[in-house]
Amino acid sequence: MNTAVLFDRYGAPDALYATDVPIPAPGPGEVVVRYTAIGVNPIDWKILNGGLRAHIPMELPGGCLGVEAAGVVVDVGAGVRRFRVGDPVIRHGRPGAYREYEAVPASQEADELTPQSGRFSAEQAAVLPVAAGTAYSALRQVGLRAGERLLVHGASGGVGLATVQLALLMGAEEVVGTASAHHHDLLRRLGVTPVEYGDGLLERLEELGPFGASVDCAGGSQPTGVAVRLVSIPERRVTVADLQARARGVPFLDHVPLELASTLDLIGHSPFELPIAARFPLAKAGEALELGMRGGVGGKIVLLPGQ
Ligand SMILES: NC(=O)c1ccc[n+]([C@@H]2O[C@H](COP(=O)([O-])OP(=O)(O)OC[C@H]3O[C@@H](n4cnc5c(N)ncnc54)[C@H](OP(=O)(O)O)[C@@H]3O)[C@@H](O)[C@H]2O)c1
Known part of the structure; x- marks a missing residue:
């Protein structure tokens, strides 16, 4: 059957x-x-x-x-x-x-x-390709360098959770992630500084910046506007979720071929988990x-x- x-x-x-x-x-x-x-x-x-x-x-x-x-x-x-x-x-x-x-x-x-x-367990293996593959492509596109501070919008979603963990594995000094308040403990456990999205987001993030690069895993006008204000070089911003953002200065993700094998190598001996x-x-x-x-x-x- x-x-x-x-x-x-x-x-x-x-x-x-x-x-x-x-x-x-x-x-x-x-x-x-x-x-x-x-x-x-x-x-x-x-x-x-x-x-x-x-x-x-x-x-x-x-x-x-x-x-x-x-x-x-x-x-x-x-x-x-x-x-x-x-x-x-x-x-x-x-x-x-x-x-x-x-x-x-x-x-x-x-x-x-x-x-x-x-x-990897079967469940972990099943959810790695989209989240980890997209995160890997996004971090390569913005050219994340060790020692930098990274901003991730939508950090509590599948792609966001992969992005924050990969960024820390790649040597980011600090990862600041936006999410609703009930996901902040989860982000803290992963070593991320959580920030609530919504009214006043730009001011809250300005206190934590500057950021070398930003990855938007949520989409919408607020993540786009904030990325443009806080990351000065357009090529160091990317959105995986919002095709309209390109016209406002945030390039859309250009997938590198999945590179799943490289991603698995990178995360395979780390505590990475979705x-x-x-x-x-x-x-x-x-x-x-x-x-x-x-x-x-x-x-x-x-x-x-x-x-
Ligand atoms: N281009 C590509 O190749 C590619 C690949 C994969 C995914 N995507 C797209 O990327 C997006 C995310 O995918 P996913 O699998 O991660 O989805 P998901 O698991 O549903 O996560 C979406 C996250 O967005 C957060 N969110 C909602 N509104 C927000 C806002 N205004 N500011 C910040 N965060 C906000 C939510 O956080 P809270 O729950 O904490 O509120 C949620 O955790 C989707 O649009 C998907 O279609 C694109």
């Missing part, structure tokens, strides 16, 4: 339904992976509501969300040398991972599967998306197949 969560029309999370589909056989150059955990991301509901259809068109009916997951190789197709049955892997990239079993291209060039040494804020059985993916869309989760949401 292979549970898949699909949708036939663009819409709200209630458009998702769980169904049984055959377990695929691997084609040449493919492996079949059984997922043990699947990451939920804002891009999932942005695809589902049709907002990204110009960039990421879905074949409907029978569309499948999910751009990251972790699991184990259970079947290997002809010509595959890179993986063997039993290997733990991380799957990332195109949507389609809201399912229990999937046939995935195995080559390095296809760049959809990364081996993982087993250093807190898992909520777990749902795969078949309840709609409820998971509703929670994510409401916001304020303070960590990652995972789907667990086989529950």
Whole structure:
């Protein structure tokens, strides 16, 4: 039995339904992976509501969300040398991972599967690609240097939590992160100086600056305005969340190729962790998306197949 969560029309999370589909056989150059955990991301509901259809068109009916997951190789197709049955892997990239079993291209060039040494739990591995990959790209884009002070907007979200931890690993002297007050303890535990966003943010941050660079993981006019005021060099600002910010002086993220393997090397022997804020059985993916869309989760949401 292979549970898949699909949708036939663009819409709200209630458009998702769980169904049984055959377990695929691997084609040449493919492996079949059984997922043990699947990451939920804002891009999932942005695809589902049709907002990204110009960039990421879905074949409907029978569309499948999910751009990251972790699991184990259970079947290997002809010509595959890179993986063997039993290997733990991380799957990332195109949507389609809201399912229990999937046939995935195995080559390095296809760049959809990364081996993982087993250093990460399945849940951690499943939520690393988007958050850690985006954080890594953002910090490279602003050219973070050891000894600098960094400002991160939206520090308590998935990408924000990865960004603050990577920045500290890369030698930032101090990371100041904006978040709502009930996430400040979490940020303090990670070594971040938390600041509440909202009225008076610029004044609160001016007391803590100057900042060498800023990463906006929230989007919206306040993070953009503050970044422009507090970081003088435009190239040292980036937003991962707000396409409109470019016109106001904050460049949008230019993804470097995922570089997941480098990111895993960097964080693999550190205490880096993305807190898992909520777990749902795969078949309840709609409820998971509703929670994510409401916001304020303070960590990652995972789907667990086989529950
Ligand atoms: N360009 C890319 O490749 C890329 C990749 C990944 C994600 N993204 C985008 O980046 C954004 C964040 O993704 P995510 O997975 O981190 O989402 P998330 O886990 O939902 O986190 C969003 C965070 O934003 C915070 N927030 C909301 N309004 C804020 C404000 N005005 N100022 C500061 N923080 C605010 C919230 O903090 P509190 O809960 O503490 O209020 C929340 O923790 C999304 O828009 C996503 O689509 C882009």
